[in-house]
Amino acid sequence: MSFINYAAREINCKLVYYGAGLCGKTTNLQHIYKKVDPGAKGKLISLATETERTLFFDFLPLELGTIRGFKTRFHLYTVPGQIFYEASRKLILKGADGVVFVADSQLERMEANIQSLADMRQHLTEQGIEPTKIPLVIQYNKRDLRNAVPIDELQKALNPRNLPWFEAIAPQGVGVFETLKAISKIVLQELQKKT
C-alpha cells in the first residue's frame, strides 16, 4: 500500500499493469521510460526471458514532482502475462495501490482478456485487496489492428462497472500517458481519503 514518509515528506505508490500475455504491458512502461525526463525516472528493470517475454516483472520508478510539499513517487510494475506464471502475478499484486488492466483489443484475444481479468480478481482477493475497491482503469490496447473488437463490445465484456477506460496504441504512445495519469489521479485521491 502507499507509503507516506512524513519525515522525508514523500509519498510512494505502487501501480501494477496487469493483463494477458502479449497485450502490451511492457510496451506501456517502455514508452513511459522513453518519454519521461531523465531526472524524473530511475532505471527500467526487466526480468525477462531471452525472447523478451516478461519472466517475473518489469519495474520503473518515477519521481514526477511534488504535491502539497510531498515528493511523489510512482513505482510501476508489470506482471508476466503468460498463463503459467500465475504464481508470480500473485506476488506482484502484493501492496498494489492501483491497477491498470491492459486488454488486447484483438478478437482472438477476448477469451484471454476475460480469463486474465478473472485471474486478477482472484489474486487481488488472495492478497487481501478487495477487487471492487482498488483503483482500477482499463486500457484497450492495439486499437490500430484490423481485427480490433468495437469498443462497446469490449466494454460489455470487460468493463461492466464502466470504470475509466482508454484506447491505446502503446508502441506509438497513443493513450499511454492518459492511462497513467488517470490511475495516478485515482490512487492519490484514495490516499487523500485515507489520511
Next chain:
Amino acid sequence: MRPLSDLVIYEEDLSRIIACLSALQQKARSAATLLIDTSGQLIASAGETGRLDMTPLASLAAGSIAAAGALAQLLGEKEFSFVFYDGERKRLHLSVIGGRAILLVLLDQHSAVALVRLQVKKVSRDMEDIFRDLSRRPTPVAGEGPSRSRIGEITDADVDNLFNKG
C-alpha cells in the same frame, strides 16, 4: 497482518528504525543496511548508501523474498528464514521481520557472515517491538487524523501539474 507501508510512520518512529539499522550496520561490520516493505518500498537505510541505487534494490529484494516465500510454500515449508547472495566482492543477506518487512544487509569482503546472522537475529527482535508499537496505534479516521498526518486537498490540477512537467 497489516503491511508496514500501510502504517503511519512519523519522524520519531523513523528515528527508532534508523537507530536499529545503524546499530546492525556497525555491529555486523556490514557496508549498509536497508529496511524494505514486503511490497518493495524502501522504508529506511543506514551505512554507505551513497552509491547504491536503492529504489530498484528494494524492489528486486522484495521480489526475491516473495519468490523465496512462494518456493517455501510449494515445498511445504512455512518460510525460508533468509536468502543469501554470494558474489566475488559483494554479498547480500535478506530476511523477513515479523512478516511485514525485509531487512537487507549488504556485506563486503570484511564482513563475517556468522556475525551478520547473529546481529540480524538480535535487531529483528527490536524491530518487531517497533512494528508492534506502530500497529497498536489507532488508525486515524479519514479526514480526522492528527494534523501532521494530513496531506491536504489533492486537486486535479495538482496531478495535471505532475505530468505536465514530465
